[in-house]
Amino acid sequence: MSPDQATIPVLDMSAARQPYGSFSPEFIDQLRDAAHNVGFFQITGYGAAPGQAEELLALIKRFFDLPLEERMKLDNRISPHFRGYTRMGTEVTQGRADAREQIDYSPEREPVHNYPADQPYWLLQGHNMWPDEALPELKPAAMAWAEVMSSVGMELLRGISVSLELPEDHFDEPFGNEPAWMGKLVHYVGGVVEAAGNQGVGSHADYGFVTLLLQDEVGGLEVLPPGTTEWAPVEPVPGALVVNLGEMLEVATEGFLAATIHRVKAPPPGVDRYSVPFFWSPRLDAVIDPVPLPPELKAQARGISDDPSNPMLASFGLNMLKGRMRAHPDVTERHYPELMQR
Numbered sequence: 001m002s003p004d005q006a007t008i009p010v011l012d013m014s015a016a017r018q019p020y021g022s023f024s025p026e027f028i029d030q031l032r033d034a035a036h037n038v039g040f041f042q043i044t045g046y047g048a049a050p051g052q053a054e055e056l057l058a059l060i061k062r063f064f065d066l067p068l069e070e071r072m073k074l075d076n077r078i079s080p081h082f083r084g085y086t087r088m089g090t091e092v093t094q095g096r097a098d099a100r101e102q103i104d105y106s107p108e109r110e111p112v113h114n115y116p117a118d119q120p121y122w123l124l125q126g127h128n129m130w131p132d133e134a135l136p137e138l139k140p141a142a143m144a145w146a147e148v149m150s151s152v153g154m155e156l157l158r159g160i161s162v163s164l165e166l167p168e169d170h171f172d173e174p175f176g177n178e179p180a181w182m183g184k185l186v187h188y189v190g191g192v193v194e195a196a197g198n199q200g201v202g203s204h205a206d207y208g209f210v211t212l213l214l215q216d217e218v219g220g221l222e223v224l225p226p227g228t229t230e231w232a233p234v235e236p237v238p239g240a241l242v243v244n245l246g247e248m249l250e251v252a253t254e255g256f257l258a259a260t261i262h263r264v265k266a267p268p269p270g271v272d273r274y275s276v277p278f279f280w281s282p283r284l285d286a287v288i289d290p291v292p293l294p295p296e297l298k299a300q301a302r303g304i305s306d307d308p309s310n311p312m313l314a315s316f317g318l319n320m321l322k323g324r325m326r327a328h329p330d331v332t333e334r335h336y337p338e339l340m341q342r
C-alpha cells in the first residue's frame with residue numbers, strides 16, 4: 001500500500017472458517033494484511049441477531065433524549081469504578097473536551113475491597129449504572145450486545161493468532177476467565193460543546209487489544225494508518241462493524257500489528273451521531289508475553305517507540321486504569337486523590 005491510499009478492508013466473518021472448523025487460509029491472509037497494514041477493517045456476517053444493532057442504537061437515542069436529570073441519576077462521578085453516564089463535553093482527549101456524552105459499562109461483578117497497593121486496577125471492577133426506571137430495556141440490550149461482541153472479539157483474536165502462525169488458543173488464557181471488557185454507548189453532537197470545536201473525540205490509539213465499533217450512518221471516524229499522512233474516513237457500511245487493534249497487541253508484536261491512531265469529527269450542528277465502541281480486553285491481572293513471531297513476519301515488524309521490555313505488557317489492568325484516569329480526571333480526583341499524586 002502506498003502512503004495516502006489507505007482503504008479500509010471489509011472482511012466477511014461468516015466465511016472465516018471452513019466447514020470442518022479451521023480458519024480459511026484466504027480469511028487469515030486478509031486478516032493479517034488488514035491488521036498489519038491498516039490496523040482498521042470492517043467485518044460483516046459477525047453473528048448479531050437480525051435487527052439487534054438497529055434496536056440497540058434506537059434505545060441509545062432514547063436514553064440520550066431523556067431529560068438531563070434522568071441521565072444524571074447515572075452520573076459517573078458517583079461510581080468509584082468509572083461506570084455510568086459522562087455529561088456532554090466532560091471527557092477529555094489530548095487535553096481537550098470531546099463533543100460527546102456516554103454511558104460506560106463493563107462486566108457486572110462484585111467490587112474488590114482489599115486489593116494489594118500495587119494492583120490498584122481492581123478498583124475498576126464493580127457494578128454498572130443503568131436507567132432502571134426511565135428506560136429498563138437498555139440494560140438487557142446493552143448486555144446482550146456485549147455477549148455477542150465478546151464472541152466476536154474472541155474469534156478475531158483466534159484468527160489473529162493463526163495469522164501470526166501461533167496456535168489458535170494463544171490468547172485464550174488471559175481472556176478466558178473474567179475478561180475485563182468495556183462497552184460505551186455514545187452520543188456525539190455538533191455545535192453544542194464550544195470547548196470541543198470540531199473534536200468529536202480527539203486523536204488517540206486504543207490501549208488494549210481489539211476494539212469492535214458499531215457506528216450509525218452519520219460517519220466522522222477517521223484513521224491514520226502506519227506510513228500515511230492523511231486522515232482516511234471509515235465510511236459507515238450498513239450491517240458492518242468496524243474493528244481496530246490496540247496498543248497492547250502492537251507492543252506484543254513489536255509493531256507488526258498496528259494500533260492505528262484515529263479520531264472522530266464532531267457532526268455538523270444539529271446532527272446527532274450514535275456509536276457503540278466495545279473494547280475486548282483480558283483479565284485485569286493479565287500479563288501478556290511478547291509474541292514469538294516467525295522470521296518472515298518479524299522482518300516486517302515496524303518496531304515500537306517504547307523500550308522492548310515495555311512495562312505496558314506487564315499488566316493490562318494498570319494500562320486500563322491509566323486510560324480511565326486520564327479520560328475522567330474528575331472521577332479520579334473524587335474517589336482516588338492518592339492515585340492522582342502517583
Ligand SMILES: O=C(O)CCC(=O)C(=O)O
Nearest residue numbers: 186201215221264275277
Ligand atoms: O465513536 C467512534 O466512532 C469511535 C470512538 C473511539 O475511538 C473510542 O471511544 O475509543
Ligand SMILES: [Fe+2]
Nearest residue numbers: 204205206262
Ligand atoms: Fe478509539
